[in-house]
Amino acid sequence: MAASVEFYFDFSSPYAYLATAEVDAVAARHHRTVTWRPILLGAIMKETGARPLAEIPLKGDYMRRDVPRAARLLKLPFRWPAVFPFAAIAASRAFYWLDGRDQTKAKLFARALFKAYFGDGRDVSAPEAVAEIASHVGADKAQVLAALQDAAVKERLKTETEAAKAKGVFGSPFFFVDGEPFWGHDRLADVDRWLAKGGW
Amino acid sequence: MAASVEFYFDFSSPYAYLATAEVDAVAARHHRTVTWRPILLGAIMKETGARPLAEIPLKGDYMRRDVPRAARLLKLPFRWPAVFPFAAIAASRAFYWLDGRDQTKAKLFARALFKAYFGDGRDVSAPEAVAEIASHVGADKAQVLAALQDAAVKERLKTETEAAKAKGVFGSPFFFVDGEPFWGHDRLADVDRWLAKGGW
Numbered sequence: 403m404a405a406s407v408e409f410y411f412d413f414s415s416p417y418a419y420l421a422t423a424e425v426d427a428v429a430a431r432h433h434r435t436v437t438w439r440p441i442l443l444g445a446i447m448k449e450t451g452a453r454p455l456a457e458i459p460l461k462g463d464y465m466r467r468d469v470p471r472a473a474r475l476l477k478l479p480f481r482w483p484a485v486f487p488f489a490a491i492a493a494s495r496a497f498y499w500l501d502g503r504d505q506t507k508a509k510l511f512a513r514a515l516f517k518a519y520f521g522d523g524r525d526v527s528a529p530e531a532v533a534e535i536a537s538h539v540g541a542d543k544a545q546v547l548a549a550l551q552d553a554a555v556k557e558r559l560k561t562e563t564e565a566a567k568a569k570g571v572f573g574s575p576f577f578f579v580d581g582e583p584f585w586g587h588d589r590l591a592d593v594d595r596w597l598a599k600g601g602w
Numbered sequence: 603m604a605a606s607v608e609f610y611f612d613f614s615s616p617y618a619y620l621a622t623a624e625v626d627a628v629a630a631r632h633h634r635t636v637t638w639r640p641i642l643l644g645a646i647m648k649e650t651g652a653r654p655l656a657e658i659p660l661k662g663d664y665m666r667r668d669v670p671r672a673a674r675l676l677k678l679p680f681r682w683p684a685v686f687p688f689a690a691i692a693a694s695r696a697f698y699w700l701d702g703r704d705q706t707k708a709k710l711f712a713r714a715l716f717k718a719y720f721g722d723g724r725d726v727s728a729p730e731a732v733a734e735i736a737s738h739v740g741a742d743k744a745q746v747l748a749a750l751q752d753a754a755v756k757e758r759l760k761t762e763t764e765a766a767k768a769k770g771v772f773g774s775p776f777f778f779v780d781g782e783p784f785w786g787h788d789r790l791a792d793v794d795r796w797l798a799k800g801g802w
Contacts, residue, residue, distance in 0.1 A: 460772035572660035588788045
């Protein structure tokens with residue numbers, strides 16, 4: 403079976419949210435699945451010296467216009483969260499705890515988290531908010547809250563973030579197709595082409 | 603007559619070179635022309651605190667892979683210049699001197715400059731190299747060399763760069779369609795859509 407498309411993202415990245423509208427469908431067209439991998443981009447940005455987009459003069463203004471515009475084109479609900487960006491530690495840990503049990507459920511949780519944050523503009527930084535969202539995909543709230551402090555779950559998130567950095571991930575979303583890197587939701591057309599042609 | 607699409611770029615930007623393969627054709631499909639506007643992005647980056655892509659860890663490596671890959675897809679000749687990036691002062695001044703006389707010639711010069719730099723990998727920073735390239739589109743070498751020191755030409759480049767910054771330009775290439783900003787060669791599909799629909 404052909405390898406999955408790897409989809410690295412930070413839950414705090416609006417461009418990752420935009421990518422969620424298309425990434426699975428793009429891969430499915432080529433009979434591929436997508437492996438979702440939340441990471442803490444802040445840890446990587448310390449190394450690259452990058453700052454959050456929103457803080458950069460001119461670029462921040464552009465992003466504030468560009469993201470809702472792209473969401474309209476995709477017919478994706480969008481609302482700037484009151485708290486932006488946010489540290490997606492609890493959300494990412496919850497994802498990996500779920501992922502260890504049921505990958506489909508983990509992906510549903512990720513979609514629900516993105517929707518709550520960028521679709522409804524809710525604050526999803528607190529463990530309670532994350533557990534609440536996880537409960538909507540069938541997880542037990544108390545178990546999720548306990549999992550957020552689980553050493554193995556913490557370690558998994560660190561390992562995945564380190565692995566992403568080692569593979570060259572510096573932004574979100576970031577895709578790999580059979581090892582080939584593509585950065586940005588606006589490169590999904592290239593991901594699609596690469597999958598179709600097997601390279602060029 | 604409908605307004606021109608504005609195309610801001612730095613001659614030192616490989617992504618601007620990629621955009622030159624398509625921008626005029628995209629606009630022409632919608633009966634629009636394109637106004638080419640070289641600027642000195644370094645002057646703007648001082649304000650945004652951005653660094654040249656090539657110097658950023660991970661991101662620089664990605665760019666070195668991404669640009670030749672995108673050029674292959676566009677069937678555009680590409681070769682990393684020995685001197686990269688370069689300060690495009692002479693090239694930009696020559697452009698505006700030509701532009702004041704003959705806009706078509708200025709655009710031909712810009713294409714020839716990009717081709718020499720990113721297509722053949724030549725060093726085009728020196729006034730002599732710029733004048734040589736301008737001579738291939740019918741300009742007089744000695745006149746070009748003199749124009750590079752002309753106060754009005756120098757001022758024009760400063761004014762265009764300032765105007766770009768005032769409009770929110772922070773990267774290259776950067777497009778405006780009826781005032782709507784689009785950043786990046788990979789957004790030409792959006793430029794195309796915006797021209798077709800008049801917004802969304």
